[in-house]
Amino acid sequence: MASPSRILIVGGGIGGIAAALALAKRGLASRVFEKAPEFGEIGYGIQQGPNAYRMLDWLGVMKDLEPQAVFTKNLILIDALTDRELTRIDCGPKFRARYGAPYTVVHRRDLHGALLEACRKRPEIELNTSKELVDFEDRGKSVVARFADGTEAEGRALIGADGIRSRVREIVIGDGHPVPAGHVTYRGVVPQDQIRDPSHFDDMVIWIGPNLHFVQYRLRGGTVMNNVATVVSRRFERGERDHYGGPDELMEVFSRTTPHVQEMLTYVGKDKNWVLHDREPTPGWVKGNVGLLGDAAHPTLQYLAQGACMAIEDAVVLSAKIAAALAGGGALEPALLAYRDERYMRTTRVVVTSRMFGAIIHCDGGTRDLRNWLVSRRDPHDAWEVDWLYKGIPIPG
Numbered sequence: 001m002a003s004p005s006r007i008l009i010v011g012g013g014i015g016g017i018a019a020a021l022a023l024a025k026r027g028l029a030s031r032v033f034e035k036a037p038e039f040g041e042i043g044y045g046i047q048q049g050p051n052a053y054r055m056l057d058w059l060g061v062m063k064d065l066e067p068q069a070v071f072t073k074n075l076i077l078i079d080a081l082t083d084r085e086l087t088r089i090d091c092g093p094k095f096r097a098r099y100g101a102p103y104t105v106v107h108r109r110d111l112h113g114a115l116l117e118a119c120r121k122r123p124e125i126e127l128n129t130s131k132e133l134v135d136f137e138d139r140g141k142s143v144v145a146r147f148a149d150g151t152e153a154e155g156r157a158l159i160g161a162d163g164i165r166s167r168v169r170e171i172v173i174g175d176g177h178p179v180p181a182g183h184v185t186y187r188g189v190v191p192q193d194q195i196r197d198p199s200h201f202d203d204m205v206i207w208i209g210p211n212l213h214f215v216q217y218r219l220r221g222g223t224v225m226n227n228v229a230t231v232v233s234r235r236f237e238r239g240e241r242d243h244y245g246g247p248d249e250l251m252e253v254f255s256r257t258t259p260h261v262q263e264m265l266t267y268v269g270k271d272k273n274w275v276l277h278d279r280e281p282t283p284g285w286v287k288g289n290v291g292l293l294g295d296a297a298h299p300t301l302q303y304l305a306q307g308a309c310m311a312i313e314d315a316v317v318l319s320a321k322i323a324a325a326l327a328g329g330g331a332l333e334p335a336l337l338a339y340r341d342e343r344y345m346r347t348t349r350v351v352v353t354s355r356m357f358g359a360i361i362h363c364d365g366g367t368r369d370l371r372n373w374l375v376s377r378r379d380p381h382d383a384w385e386v387d388w389l390y391k392g393i394p395i396p397g
């Protein structure tokens with residue numbers, strides 16, 4: 001068991017490798033353990049609010065990522081039952097000046113790939129695949145991780161960045177399975193020339209309607225279009241918990257939308273879907289020398305497009321707390337607790353606001369009339385609802 005002074009990171013998703021890179025930027029060594037045989041991400045898009053852009057810039061990856069990124073001009077909400085634009089956030093010069101960064105969208109593989117390439121260049125980082133953590137033992141001055149293949153690794157602390165079904169969380173908090181929202185998502189990426197209506201090529205658009213929404217934005221320098229369709233399942237609400245949100249329910253829920261919106265359903269694959277979950281926020285992310293990060297700590301519905309952004313912010317804050325503790329010769333548990341304290345309310349606000357935003361975009365009847373009336377009076381240059389989010393956090397010294 002080499003290098004017991006290193007930090008052990010379980011999970012090589014966006015959060016885990018961002019944490020390794022952030023630690024390395026502060027001169028700290030880590031070992032990443034990913035259970036899959038290869039590091040990688042699924043082939044769809046991801047939105048990066050300006051808060052995440054600033055963190056990724058500090059991590060040094062935006063230079064490589066920018067040629068692939070699309071700089072979003074507007075975030076637009078359209079009523080899916082009428083095709084009428086309801087409101088927009090203008091992401092132009094005023095937005096950039098206020099938040100110190102642009103709004104960008106990227107392919108997940110490009111983002112993960114840029115982080116991974118940066119990790120590979122750092123001697124402080126050891127990357128391991130086919131290492132599924134099954135258990136760990138906190139010995140006070142160190143933590144020993146145990147893997148499914150019978151091997152062990154020892155480090156100063158262990159960070160669980162192992163996603164929404166985290167094994168580390170199961171041991172640290174033990175709050176069971178993530179909570180299903182009853183919402184189901186379908187995704188698809190198609191060449192840009194298959195899209196008939198080019199009017200929103202430079203925007204991120206959400207068509208919203210009763211129990212549904214459809215998201216569209218371009219990726220990879222604008223060459224492909226990312227499409228995401230989501231339904232709130234009535235079958236789930238009726239208690240049919242084993243089978244809900246299938247392609248038949250997707251088509252049924254979208255049948256009230258305009259022909260234009262229904263046509264866009266051809267852009268998403270019907271053979272695979274994502275059943276959405278989050279968890280009730282809890283501050284119990286730290287136990288001794290073990291802490292949680294990203295979806296393992298605070299999984300959220302994607303309605304603010306901030307799950308990965310929060311994981312990246314976590315990584316930067318965590319690295320600062322650990323670096324300060326090690327520089328002062330101190331123990332790591334107080335550093336992990338300080339990280340948790342700094343992150344808990346902000347990430348909880350994202351989890352709770354995402355649920356509320358879901359309820360607002362999916363409503364019907366008079367509630368929908370009121371929502372449309374209210375949002376159509378917004379100022380496109382005043383993103384007050386997400387101002388706290390996009391302002392971000394200072395990069396800790």
Ligand SMILES: Cc1cc2nc3c(=O)[nH]c(=O)nc-3n(C[C@H](O)[C@H](O)[C@H](O)COP(=O)(O)OP(=O)(O)OC[C@H]3O[C@@H](n4cnc5c(N)ncnc54)[C@H](O)[C@@H]3O)c2cc1C
Binds near residue numbers: 046163307311
């Ligand atoms: C439809 C959808 C759209 C989204 N859109 C956005 C968006 O636009 N913007 C945004 O910021 N976020 C978005 N998100 C959220 C985002 O995808 C997640 O929050 C983010 O990927 C979480 O990263 P993570 O590294 O914490 O976890 P994960 O990406 O889940 O990574 C966890 C890693 O740990 C590994 N692992 C698991 N168990 C073990 C184990 N026992 N041992 C070792 N390794 C293990 C896994 O294989 C995986 O590689 C979206 C989510 C969904 C579902």
